Amino acid sequence: MAILGTINPMLMAGIDFDSDTSWRLEGYLARGGYAVLKEILKSETGREKYISVIKRSGLRGRGGAGFPTGLKWGFMPAFRGGQKYIVCNSDEGEPGTFKDRDILRFNPHAVIEGMLIGGYLMGATRGYNYIHGEIYEIYKRFEEALGEARAAGLLGDNIAGSNFCMEIQAHHGFGAYVCGEETALIESIEGKAGRPRYKPPYTASNGLYGAPTNVNNTESYASIPFILKMGAEAYLDMGTVNNGGTKIFSVSGHVNRPGNYEVPLGTPFPKLLELAGGMRGGRQLKACIPGGVSCPVIPGARMMETTMDFDGISKAGSSFGSGAVIIMDETTCMVKALERIAYFFFEESCGQCTPCREGTHWMYQIIHRIEHGQGRMEDIEVLDSIASRISGNTICALGDAAAAPVESFIKQFRDEFVYHIEHKQCLVPLDVQRAGSGFFKATV
Amino acid sequence: MLTQESLQKIDREITKYPPERKQSAAVAALAIAQDEKGWLSNETIEFVANYLGMTPMAAYEVASFYNMYNLKPVGKYKLTVCTNLPCMLSGGVDAAEYLKQKLGIGFDETTPDGKFTLKQGECMGACGDAPVMLVNARRMCGSMLPEEIDKLLAELE
Numbered sequence: 342m343a344i345l346g347t348i349n350p351m352l353m354a355g356i357d358f359d360s361d362t363s364w365r366l367e368g369y370l371a372r373g374g375y376a377v378l379k380e381i382l383k384s385e386t387g388r389e390k391y392i393s394v395i396k397r398s399g400l401r402g403r404g405g406a407g408f409p410t411g412l413k414w415g416f417m418p419a420f421r422g423g424q425k426y427i428v429c430n431s432d433e434g435e436p437g438t439f440k441d442r443d444i445l446r447f448n449p450h451a452v453i454e455g456m457l458i459g460g461y462l463m464g465a466t467r468g469y470n471y472i473h474g475e476i477y478e479i480y481k482r483f484e485e486a487l488g489e490a491r492a493a494g495l496l497g498d499n500i501a502g503s504n505f506c507m508e509i510q511a512h513h514g515f516g517a518y519v520c521g522e523e524t525a526l527i528e529s530i531e532g533k534a535g536r537p538r539y540k541p542p543y544t545a546s547n548g549l550y551g552a553p554t555n556v557n558n559t560e561s562y563a564s565i566p567f568i569l570k571m572g573a574e575a576y577l578d579m580g581t582v583n584n585g586g587t588k589i590f591s592v593s594g595h596v597n598r599p600g601n602y603e604v605p606l607g608t609p610f611p612k613l614l615e616l617a618g619g620m621r622g623g624r625q626l627k628a629c630i631p632g633g634v635s636c637p638v639i640p641g642a643r644m645m646e647t648t649m650d651f652d653g654i655s656k657a658g659s660s661f662g663s664g665a666v667i668i669m670d671e672t673t674c675m676v677k678a679l680e681r682i683a684y685f686f687f688e689e690s691c692g693q694c695t696p697c698r699e700g701t702h703w704m705y706q707i708i709h710r711i712e713h714g715q716g717r718m719e720d721i722e723v724l725d726s727i728a729s730r731i732s733g734n735t736i737c738a739l740g741d742a743a744a745a746p747v748e749s750f751i752k753q754f755r756d757e758f759v760y761h762i763e764h765k766q767c768l769v770p771l772d773v774q775r776a777g778s779g780f781f782k783a784t785v
Numbered sequence: 786m787l788t789q790e791s792l793q794k795i796d797r798e799i800t801k802y803p804p805e806r807k808q809s810a811a812v813a814a815l816a817i818a819q820d821e822k823g824w825l826s827n828e829t830i831e832f833v834a835n836y837l838g839m840t841p842m843a844a845y846e847v848a849s850f851y852n853m854y855n856l857k858p859v860g861k862y863k864l865t866v867c868t869n870l871p872c873m874l875s876g877g878v879d880a881a882e883y884l885k886q887k888l889g890i891g892f893d894e895t896t897p898d899g900k901f902t903l904k905q906g907e908c909m910g911a912c913g914d915a916p917v918m919l920v921n922a923r924r925m926c927g928s929m930l931p932e933e934i935d936k937l938l939a940e941l942e
Contacts, residue, residue, distance in 0.1 A: 437870070475925065476909070517851050685908070691850075778875060
């Protein structure tokens with residue numbers, strides 16, 4: 342699949358999705374790739390200048406937490422000796438998110454250039470791109486792109502004829518959602534089970550192999566060359582106030598054209614929905630999870646008034662997350678939807694912290710029994726109580742991520758949970774639910 | 786214990802990390818071993834551990850933590866179907882049901898001829914292509930509506 346639609350794209354500008362050469366080095370060079378890196382390597386001005394451009398651009402991490410990238414880069418002890426590491430987080434496992442896969446597929450050299458710039462500006466000479474286990478073909482492609490860069494003298498010793506040397510490797514995961522958490526990811530690169538570490542110390546002082554390490558998302562690194570090329574102001578102008586730049590939104594669920602769409606931040610949600618071909622079968626939007634399943638759900642009517650940016654989604658009561666927009670129409674049973682989300686967090690909890698390990702299991706069991714007609718009215722309060730006791734009480738954010746959907750589904754669709762418990766069945770008839778998925782075409 | 790070809794692949798993974806950090810290749814090495822053997826027996830895990838200079842228990846911890854490793858024998862083709870919410874909304878659960886009926890097995894079961902094992906998967910990061918499934922943890926297949934599933938099953942001999 343390709344990127345299905347764009348408005349003023351940056352990351353996907355000028356790419357021919359059907360071509361077999363567009364993603365390769367020759368394609369990237371033809372689009373002006375690696376020019377920024379070469380310019381920086383030649384420049385006499387201090388590295389601080391470039392980091393300050395990234396700070397002023399307001400780029401916020403595209404992996405889910407939205408932490409300002411420039412600020413993060415500033416935390417790295419640039420002039421301290423010893424090995425430092427640049428790590429790219431392509432462990433895209435948040436249900437609903439599939440943008441990094443397409444960035445690595447269609448523009449892998451932008452990620453490489455972004456990591457190299459990061460390495461030069463932060464004084465690191467080794468980098469790893471941690472790629473989600475399930476996308477083996479994309480991992481192979483990234484390795485091929487690294488090979489191209491190496492052969493062209495853009496990776497390895499004396500990059501582009503300068504004194505700068507840096508090596509980047511691809512590291513392939515093997516199926517663990519929690520490894521998207523940066524310290525779990527680092528544990529995984531070290532060849533261990535991916536259990537998140539206590540923080541502090543933060544990765545900027547104690548990361549991979551105990552050395553200073555900067556971890557950013559794929560889309561964040563890929564944005565760096567473009568931002569430095571156009572300048573902070575032009576980048577800010579691409580979006581709205583406080584929400585500069587473009588974002589690739591992964592739109593999934595009940596739309597006619599699920600896929601990735603790169604649009605400026607601040608694009609109204611109805612516009613994005615229209616790009617995605619509108620609602621499947623012309624049905625009504627019932628609810629939307631705007632940033633991946635760990636973000637609170639928003640009722641359809643509210644979502645239609647929301648703009649797709651950090652502030653807009655936060656005002657609507659959810660989080661921007663990774664830009665994974667999950668669309669649910671009126672054929673969706675919200676209890677069943679939450680049951681599946683709860684199962685996911687139960688399955689993926691690493692088991693390190695008791696509130697998450699036990700709490701995700703309890704929440705799944707209770708929602709499962711409500712969905713299967715054995716719920717009790719007090720279950721709703723019990724669910725709320727468990728969720729509130731997980732939240733904030735775990736080493737990593739997976740605990741909060743498991744609690745947020747439970748709390749928000751109950752808050753926004755309480756009636757549906759009550760109906761389930763009282764009538765021992767779904768509010769949405771089963772044949773209607775079945776028709777919604779579009780699997781059996783005859784029933785659509 | 787492992788073929789020369791597998792060992793060469795593991796050696797290549799080892800070169801990606803600092804010389805004193807061979808253990809970093811553990812996730813990849815176990816995956817390579819699984820590609821060759823089909824599943825990871827305790828003996829295979831121990832062999833990989835010794836090869837990387839780590840304790841067998843540390844390697845077993847890795848093998849049991851990541852969900853794409855097979856710690857028990859599986860059929861010739863392991864089909865992992867994503868049933869997570871975004872896939873479910875576009876037929877992921879229906880696709881799994883369809884496969885259960887066609888193959889006559891449930892999740893975590895293998896057909897009597899040893900050909901297919903069915904697994905429920907978590908998000909594969911390809912929700913736009915739902916329904917999505919993985920063949921033997923390596924090959925991803927998208928838009929798996931009934932006709933495509935039939936085609937895939939016929940192709941896997």
